[in-house]
Amino acid sequence: MIRTGAQYRDSIRAGRDIHVNGERVRDVAAHPMFRPLVDIRARIYDMAHEPETAEAMTVRRDEALQAVGNAMPFSQGDWWAKRRAADLVMETIGGVVTRVGDETVGEMWSLHDAAEALDEIDPRFSANIARHVARVVNDDVFHISANADPKGNRSLPPVAQDPDMLLHVVRETDAGVIVSGAKFETAAAYANQSFTKPTIANWGDVDQSDYVIGFISDLDAPGLKFICRTGFAGRAPAADYPLSNRFDEVDTLVVFDQVLVPWENVLFYRHTRAAKLVRATLHRYSAFPYIQRNLKLADMLIGAALYNVRQTGLEREQAVQEKLAMLACYREGINAHLTSAIALAERSPAGLMMPNQSLVYAGRVLACSKLNEMMHIARELCGGQIALTPDAAAFSAPETADFLQKYYSVSAEWGAEDRRKLLAFARDLLNSDYAGHRLTFQLFGQAPPFTHLAAVYRNFDFDGPLAFVRHAAGLSDEVMDEKAGADASSSLSAWFSTRLAGDGRDAAE
Structure with a gap:
């Protein structure tokens, strides 16, 4: 289903507990600080239906029409199409917007890539990953990312301070896990869902932790409170501040107060190895x-x-x-x-x-x-x-x-x-x-x-420069890159062969 702008606006009017500048927001789609970006996101949805832009904004897969931004990339042509669509959006609206979904949906594709490895760590959730990857495409949701925590005192481990400083599981139930804590999420107040995950980089020797939880957060879920920074829209006349009034993307502290995350929305849980794996590959597409x-x-x-x-x-x-x-x-x-x-x-x-x-x-x-x-x-x-x-x-x-x-x-x-x-x-x-x-x-x-x-x-090919210098300096064959462990005499030719072959490019393209 390709959404319309009106359908998107209706989807964010579920009575969320949104606050900005000391005010409770009754209709996020109409509020002057949120409306400019809601209007832009609605415009992007409508561009998929308008004759002048529909071809650039959509792709047909398996007889179904999908938004180009959400569609999974299988070829170089898919990336050219994504690039053209993003350019078209920014040229149409006359400015730059960062959090409108196409830049965060790639995290779901990273999960898709990691599903087999995550399955080896904990096989309970791989089906959830496949279902939610498909849902983003099929339901055309406004999907965002939730990473940053309030931080607290980072010289202390989470267990040595207020546990809510980092989002964590409070308890398990038959229906799912109950989580508490908070996350900073740009655009959360007017998006549909977020991929919520931990940001801890160094778990030390800990194998399992209640702070390891990755899940799809339904932003209409009971128990969520949205505390937004005051937006720039409306602070000063639009004639004097044309970008502030049209393109400010409001950031939000999303408070999880005993929020139920159904088991079908959990993507990984407790295993720190899973969190490290997801973190290492999170941005490969986005x-x-x-x-x-x-x-x-x-x-x-x-x-x-x-x-x-x-x-x-x-x-x-x-x-x-x-x-x-x-x-x-x-x-x-x-x-x-x-x-x-x-x-x-x-x-x-x-x-x-x-x-x-x-x-x-x-x-x-x-x-x-x-x-x-x-x-x-x-x-x-x-x-x-x-x-x-x-x-x-x-x-x-x-x-x-x-x-x-x-x-x-x-x-x-x-x-x-x-x-x-x-x-x-x-x-x-x-x-x-x-x-x-x-x-x-x-x-x-x-x-x-x-x-x-x-x-x-992590991603640069250091083997090539090492092989080149080994050859140019006339170093002995015993000098090898510890990481590669490859035969020194063949490393250089293999590296050049890879470069000439195009690093895995599709031959047809």
Whole structure:
């Protein structure tokens, strides 16, 4: 079933216990802080039905129509289709949104890949994984991810502090497990379900723990309380903050107060080895659409900066061109990683098509670690007026309008109103509370930077460089990579053969 926007809105109006800015929210679809993103998600659903966009937003599998974003990837062509659909969405809505489902559904595909290994650890839940992977596709739900906990004192083990600091199982019942604790979840107040799991990286020597629980959380379940940060929408006029008012994705502390998780929703439980396995492979698919958002954000930085230097006649200055080139290199670096990750795609353990893991994780490091630097370059190119320009009301007020019309009209092509709109856009993109929030979100949105680098370390092929240096330096055949343990004389040729073969690409593509 491909949902409509109206069906999505109806699905989140189940009387949830939602609070924001000290207020109980009665209708999350209509509340001014949530409505902009609800409208965007509804628009994405409707794009799957509209003649102009339906072909790009849907795919037919086994005689059933599926949303491209939710459909499991079996080929490189599937990834090109996902990339085109995500670009189409952001170009249609005129901005960048991160948590709308296509970037988190990949975690379910990671579970699909891990099902056999999880089955060896605990065979009770593999059928649940298969059913929920299918449900995301067939029911077209708005699916999100729940990872971050309130943390507490991380120098102490969970059992040495308030147990609710980390989500945990309180007790088992015939119907399921009862859980308490809390999770931070972006978009939880207006999504349908989340894949909820632990974030502990180091379980030590513990084999089993009540803090090991991975499950599908029905966000309409009794006992959930949603405590949201105050949104940026509505704080200031939309004319002055066009991005804050349209694209703020509200983050939520979801409190689980003795919540029943039915056994059929449990995906793994108690075994720390299962939690480690899921954590290690969690982002193998979701990293791709996440990075794609950074690509569109880079386009926004370039466009805002380039329009500003053209307005003020500085485009031909060499120093300006150099900074624009730096933004372009950042953008094309992300584009190159995304493109090559598809071109050198790999088969997953369960037969899905993964973006090349080394390339996609390296691309994520580039996109996230350089973003703050690129934003500062864009600020410099936009000039000091993005921090100094009066609000829109001053441009129409009788006592100030004439002065602002005079001082903000820069040419026959660029009148004061267009100049004001561009500066307001750039201010909201680079300098506002919203801009700072987005920068911090990019830093931690898919785990912190050390985890990004750890993923690169785990997935980069170190055997090739070792073999190349062994050959170039004339080292003895006894010098071998401990991890590979392969014959030194054949390692180099095997590595080059793999590269020439395309790292597992589909021959037909």
